[in-house]
Amino acid sequence: NAGVTQTPKFQVLKTGQSMTLQCAQDMNHEYMSWYRQDPGMGLRLIHYSVGAGITDQGEVPNGYNVSRSTTEDFPLRLLSAAPSQTSVYFCASSYSRITEAFFGQGTRLTVV
Amino acid sequence: KNEVEQSPQNLTAQEGEFITINCSYSVGISALHWLQQHPGGGIVSLFMLSSGKKKHGRLIATINIQEKHSSLHITASHPRDSAVYICAVPLGTSGSRLTFGEGTQLTVNP
Numbered sequence: 001n002a003g004v005t006q007t008p009k010f011q012v013l014k015t016g017q018s019m020t021l022q023c024a025q026d027m028n029h030e031y032m033s034w035y036r037q038d039p040g041m042g043l044r045l046i047h048y049s050v051g052a053g054i055t056d057q058g059e060v061p062n063g064y065n066v067s068r069s070t071t072e073d074f075p076l077r078l079l080s081a082a083p084s085q086t087s088v089y090f091c092a093s094s095y096s097r098i099t100e101a102f103f104g105q106g107t108r109l110t111v112v
Numbered sequence: 113k114n115e116v117e118q119s120p121q122n123l124t125a126q127e128g129e130f131i132t133i134n135c136s137y138s139v140g141i142s143a144l145h146w147l148q149q150h151p152g153g154g155i156v157s158l159f160m161l162s163s164g165k166k167k168h169g170r171l172i173a174t175i176n177i178q179e180k181h182s183s184l185h186i187t188a189s190h191p192r193d194s195a196v197y198i199c200a201v202p203l204g205t206s207g208s209r210l211t212f213g214e215g216t217q218l219t220v221n222p
Contacts (some may be wrong), residue, residue: 004169033209043198043212058209061162090155092210098143101210103155 002026006091006104013081013111021076021107023091029102031094032074036060036087037106043090049074081111115192116140116201118213125220128213131186133216135199138180145210146173146184155198158184 007022025032033048035058045058047066055066063085065077074093078085091104116137125131135144143162149155159166159173161182166173170189175182186193196217200210 013122035210040214042214043200043210045209045211048209092155097209098160100157100160101145101147101200102157103147105154 004091004093004102004104006089006107008104008107011107011109013078013109015081015083015111017081019078019081021078021089021091021109023074023076023104024072025074025093025102026072027093027095027102028071029093029095030071031097032068033058034066034074034076035063035092037090038051038087046076046089049104065075078109085109086111113215115203115211116199118197118199118216119151120216121214122217122218125189125218127190127220127222129189129220131189131193131218131220132136133184133197135182135183135184135201135213136180137182137199137201139201139203141177141180141201143202144175144182145200145202146182147200149196149198149215153193158197172218186218191222194219 004025030051034046035043037043046058049055049068052071089107092101094101119134144157145160147155170187172185196215198215200212203211
């Protein structure tokens with residue numbers, strides 16, 4: 001099992017560019033989430049999904065889109081990157097809301 | 113007021129000391145997670161517990177549901193324990209909608 005795989009690990013974007021952060025898990029987990037981590041603010045929920053075809057917004061969804069066409073994949077799209085989206089992004093998955101959460105290694109994104 | 117609060121924010125210890133990190137939460141929960149994050153690294157789940165106590169090696173986690181409080185203890189601390197420790201609780205009726213404390217930066221000096 002590879003667990004939760006995030007790509008890329010590092011990315012630099014120019015303001016206004018778009019990109020997709022990839023997240024894949026091979027544990028057949030229904031629950032997947034995207035978080036961003038900023039200094040002094042802890043981890044904050046961007047979007048989450050409770051199964052294929054079902055997504056919902058978290059605390060800080062503006063500027064991000066998600067879709068969940070398969071159980072395995074949960075990509076996060078930045079439509080028009082802004083410097084405020086400079087952050088470290090983590091994808092996580094779990095079998096249910098009361099089971100252990102598994103995290104990807106993170107994507108460090110810089111928007112210039 | 114944050115729904116999940118940790119203390120202390122920063123903790124420096126000497127190798128061998130007993131460490132306690134506290135987490136308080138303000139909502140009813142079904143489970144609580146303790147996570148570890150090394151500098152520049154990913155996040156690893158240490159414990160998920162809904163009652164009582166769990167132990168893994170030198171790490172012990174306890175939770176008191178009635179008092180809405182959990183503690184993470186490290187016995188015989190070692191410099192490799194230096195990391196950020198984060199508690200998190202699931203909110204909402206569905207999904208892995210974890211809400212996180214701000215983390216405790218632990219530094220263990222040799």
